[in-house]
Amino acid sequence: MINRVEKLSLLSEMISFAKTESNLKPIEYNFLLAIAKQLDISREDFDYLIDHPINYIHLESHSERIVQFHRLVLLMNIDNEHTPKEVAKLHNYGLRMGLSQESIRKVLYLMESFPNKIVPPDVLIDIFKVQYN
Known part of the structure; x- marks a missing residue:
């Protein structure tokens, strides 16, 4: 099982991947929010990651x-x-x-x-x- 820091890293990586034009499309935001919920990451932490990415951690x-x-x-x-x-x-x-x-x-x-x-x-x-x- 992966830890919280690894989960945040995964989510940050996905946000970075989706932000091709600097903003997330609503469909991408909702998909990523659903992934965050699966990973037990709060909406507040998810929203924070959008503007404050964290470093990649290799799984x-x-x-x-x-x-x-x-x-x-x-x-x-x-x-x-x-x-x-x-x-x-x-x-x-x-x-x-x-x-x-x-x-x-x-x-x-x-x-x-x-x-x-x-x-x-x-x-x-x-x-x-x-x-x-």
């Missing part, structure tokens, strides 16, 4: 990094729009998390074939499991 758990990557994929596709720049940014986030480049590429390729570009969790896990073994 030790490979499975937690996969979950975080999945959250970022969902966030990128929440408004059914993404640019090549956003895809490249997501790819780089995955690499920084220490995930397999081949797995990241496969997820980004396969997401185009799913409704709303949402890769089901079991498919995503299978992709990373193949590379992890």
Whole structure:
């Protein structure tokens, strides 16, 4: 289980990812607020992170990094729009998390074939499991 500082770091990373034009779209804000609630982070702490990001903390758990990557994929596709720049940014986030480049590429390729570009969790896990073994 991850601690509070790691949770805040994950959330801060997601906010940074979503803030492409310096502001969050309402749909992104609501999605991130829901993630904050799942992580037991208060709305006040979440709102504070929007203007005061914290440093990235590398997660030790490979499975937690996969979950975080999945959250970022969902966030990128929440408004059914993404640019090549956003895809490249997501790819780089995955690499920084220490995930397999081949797995990241496969997820980004396969997401185009799913409704709303949402890769089901079991498919995503299978992709990373193949590379992890």
